[in-house]
Amino acid sequence: MVNHELQLDRTFAALVDPTRRAILARLEQQDGASVSDLARPFAIKLPAVMKHLDVLDRAGLITRSKVGRTVTARLRPEPMKAAMDWLRRYERFWTASLDRLAAYAETREAAARKAESEENDT
Amino acid sequence: MTSLTLVRRIAARPAIVFDALITPEGISRWWGPDDGPVLLAETDPRVGGKYRCRFRMQDGGEYESFGEYLEVSPPERVVMTWRWADDAEGPGEMLVTIELRPVAEGTELTFTQSGFQDEPTRLGHERGWSGSLDKLERHFAEQRVAKGADHVA
Numbered sequence: 200m201v202n203h204e205l206q207l208d209r210t211f212a213a214l215v216d217p218t219r220r221a222i223l224a225r226l227e228q229q230d231g232a233s234v235s236d237l238a239r240p241f242a243i244k245l246p247a248v249m250k251h252l253d254v255l256d257r258a259g260l261i262t263r264s265k266v267g268r269t270v271t272a273r274l275r276p277e278p279m280k281a282a283m284d285w286l287r288r289y290e291r292f293w294t295a296s297l298d299r300l301a302a303y304a305e306t307r308e309a310a311a312r313k314a315e316s317e318e319n320d321t
Numbered sequence: 322m323t324s325l326t327l328v329r330r331i332a333a334r335p336a337i338v339f340d341a342l343i344t345p346e347g348i349s350r351w352w353g354p355d356d357g358p359v360l361l362a363e364t365d366p367r368v369g370g371k372y373r374c375r376f377r378m379q380d381g382g383e384y385e386s387f388g389e390y391l392e393v394s395p396p397e398r399v400v401m402t403w404r405w406a407d408d409a410e411g412p413g414e415m416l417v418t419i420e421l422r423p424v425a426e427g428t429e430l431t432f433t434q435s436g437f438q439d440e441p442t443r444l445g446h447e448r449g450w451s452g453s454l455d456k457l458e459r460h461f462a463e464q465r466v467a468k469g470a471d472h473v474a
Binding site: 286289290291292293294295296297298299300301302303304305307308311 | 325327329331332333334337338340341342347350351352353354355415427428430432434
């Protein structure tokens with residue numbers, strides 16, 4: 200499904216940026232943080248943080264809620280889980296397959312060496 | 322999309338490993354993540370040639386993947402496109418590169434799978450977001466245990 204692909208693209212694109220990863224890591228520690236709280240550790244201005252939050256929001260990685268003048272951001276794990284499931288599916292397939300490939304090639308190598316040494320003996 | 326890199330050191334010469342990678346006899350011995358059978362292995366290992374492989378897992382699930390060879394350079398390098406045949410939700414066509422390098426004990430195999438629109442994500446990967454993923458995964462796993470499995474639907 201195209202939507203599913205688009206979602207994965209957005210998730211991975213959102214995770215490329217170190218500031219956004221730091222924001223996610225912060226929200227992982229703390230369930231809900233205000234925008235100014237989130238901006239404090241970074242040497243960037245509030246509007247720049249807002250832009251990063253927009254990207255994370257579009258990727259569905261956070262939710263924002265506004266009470267009075269305070270905007271609070273929270274982590275939303277579902278897209279991250281989908282991205283991880285996607286990564287793991289390929290990783291499982293190839294990790295196990297390559298182990299089996301190695302075992303098979305090593306059997307063939309042993310057989311080839313045996314055949315070669317028998318040739319040398321005759 | 323993203324990329325996956327795996328490295329294996331194999332006690333076999335590159336020519337033998339390469340043969341196992343591209344021949345139906347070879348592929349039918351290793352393709353698939355468990356000891357379930359390979360049901361179909363067809364290859365035409367030349368530039369532009371196609372391959373198709375189908376395997377059954379021990380849980381009964383059957384999966385088919387297919388693609389096209391973009392480079393076949395024995396015994397060093399094979400590049401092919403790769404996709405699941407029935408994966409409507411998947412990321413579409415991926416690029417698989419397998420490189421073989423002779424080493425003292427035999428062969429060092431480097432496997433890379435990447436998407437065609439890979440550049441930004443690959444850069445991200447190199448900058449280390451995979452560590453963040455692991456960390457977040459642990460967090461969510463703990464959260465699931467703490468709040469019940471239906472929390473993360």
